[in-house]
Amino acid sequence: xxxxxIAFHITxxxxxxxxxxxxxxxxxxxxxxxxxxxxILAQGRATFGTDHAALTGGxxxxxxxxxxxxxxxxxxxxxxxMISNAERFDRVIESxxxxxxxxxxxxxxxxxxxxxxxETHDSIRGPGSWDTVMRxxxxxxxxxxxxxxxxxxxxxxxxxxxxxxxxxxxxxASKVSYGLTFPTGTFLDRNLYLSPDAWRRVARQLARLxxxxxxxxxxxxxxxxxxxxxxxxxxxxxxxxxxxQGRLNLCCNHSGVPTAGDGPPxxxxxxxxxTDLVDAWSRMLDIVAxxxxxxVRDIAAGKxxxxxxxxxxxxxxxxxxxxWAGDGAEGPSAGRERWRGAWTPGYKASHxxxxxxxxxDDSA
Numbered sequence: 069x070x071x072x073x074i075a076f077h078i079t080x081x082x083x084x085x086x087x088x089x090x091x092x093x094x095x096x097x098x099x100x101x102x103x104x105x106x107x108i109l110a111q112g113r114a115t116f117g118t119d120h121a122a123l124t125g126g127x128x129x130x131x132x133x134x135x136x137x138x139x140x141x142x143x144x145x146x147x148x149x150m151i152s153n154a155e156r157f158d159r160v161i162e163s164x165x166x167x168x169x170x171x172x173x174x175x176x177x178x179x180x181x182x183x184x185x186x187e188t189h190d191s192i193r194g195p196g197s198w199d200t201v202m203r204x205x206x207x208x209x210x211x212x213x214x215x216x217x218x219x220x221x222x223x224x225x226x227x228x229x230x231x232x233x234x235x236x237x238x239x240x241a242s243k244v245s246y247g248l249t250f251p252t253g254t255f256l257d258r259n260l261y262l263s264p265d266a267w268r269r270v271a272r273q274l275a276r277l278x279x280x281x282x283x284x285x286x287x288x289x290x291x292x293x294x295x296x297x298x299x300x301x302x303x304x305x306x307x308x309x310x311x312x313q314g315r316l317n318l319c320c321n322h323s324g325v326p327t328a329g330d331g332p333p334x335x336x337x338x339x340x341x342x343t344d345l346v347d348a349w350s351r352m353l354d355i356v357a358x359x360x361x362x363x364v365r366d367i368a369a370g371k372x373x374x375x376x377x378x379x380x381x382x383x384x385x386x387x388x389x390x391x392w393a394g395d396g397a398e399g400p401s402a403g404r405e406r407w408r409g410a411w412t413p414g415y416k417a418s419h420x421x422x423x424x425x426x427x428x429d430d431s432a
Contacts, residue, residue: 071116071305071349074108076100077312077323078123078137081130083155086182086193087256087418088220088249090324090402098312102133104341106140108310111345113144120175123150124320126312129160135170142169151178151218153197154204161207176214176242179204183219184231191418192224205239218245221270222260224418229273237283244283246274248290248380251390251397253326255413258422261396264374268292290321290380296372297363298379303356308349314340316348318355318387321380328388328400335387362386 078100082089112118121141128150131137141148152160154177164171179201183189186198208215217236219225225232229246236244248267251257262270271291278285289300301307302319310316311323318335327333337355338348363386366376375393376382385391390399414425 071112071118071308073120073122073307074112074118075122075124075307075309075320076105076108077310077320078105078125078128079131080126080312080324082125082127082153083130084127084153084194084197085416087224087416088192088222088252088260090252099131099133100137100310100312100314102136102140104314105137106144108340108345109140109144109146112308113146115346119146121146121148122307123148125151127153127155129156134160135163135166138164138170138173139167142167142173147173147175149174149176149178151180152204153193154179154201155197157200157204157207161211161213171213174213176216177204177208178216178218178245181217181219181232181236183225184228184235188225188228205241209240214242215240216243216245217241218247220247220249221262222249223262224259226262226266226270229270230277233277233281233283233285237281241283244281244285246270246285246287248288248378250290250321250325250380250384251392251399253390253397253400253402255422255424256418257390257397259418261392263395264292264378267378288380290378292377293379296367296377297360299360300379303360305349305353305356308345308352310340311336316340316343316345316352318352318359319380319383321384322387322389325384325389326400326402333387359383359386 079097081097081099109121123137128134129152138148161171164174181189181201182192189198190196205215217239219232221229233244249260271287274285274287289298302309308316309318309320309323316337317323322335335355337352340348363382366372375391381391385399388400390397413419419425
């Protein structure tokens, strides 16, 4: 068995205030320990022949020992890529260039851009973030570092699908990625929701766009599937995902999402601080098999229409997490206090649009 790569959620720190985020700014920041990161890399290479890693967050470059994590990748013979909001990107590149092997092992940067224009993107992610992304794109082009542009589609930017693809091609992106926005478990879901029919139109639009756009595009497994039983990459056991607490869990989409009830989350296989990666992976296969049995039972019961045709949304529901249903989100609300200071309900115009408070700063 070869596992081609491991995705690491290395920190939940971030500078931005995105409406579709699950980060909890009122809690103490959590960072994946470097020694645990290095141990997982070594076990992955020795047992599964793994030689690539993905870093995400939060904003991965805010990990207080980011350079040490990259050195661990280099020392273990890994290539890597990361998903970034592109804040402080010039300083990040300078940091990587201190040891040329760090940058040489970096295969690409996936940059989050949630609109085809400044107004749309900044309304979702915060003022000034559009200009930050454009500076990072310019820097990637200057040093010949491949970059992807990725967008989380929702009701706020769905009208810009074609424009986003054209913009990415014009900017020189190596690929364009379209993802389905999942519920946050907060009132902000009201302004993100798209109906199943709207998502099917999006899927058809992406298929047409794929035929005409010069740059490759892809879209996530979350989109509706014509197959009742749809097997995604995590269900195959490759890649693996390690959450910010050092646990092997089913998928990055589940990481940090609130669960219903007081019991342990059903998508977590083991804590890698005290469990070997091989044993944890074996437990993960049990979780996958059990989830697949749930799906087969639902198919037998005829539950394959509407939102049940969306594989990732069905999986979130099956594991007791917020999910789209009917005319909005269902399932547990975010179980922790998410709001404080700049995140207080009513701070952003989008909060006001969702019927919560009066915005203190319409520019946000």
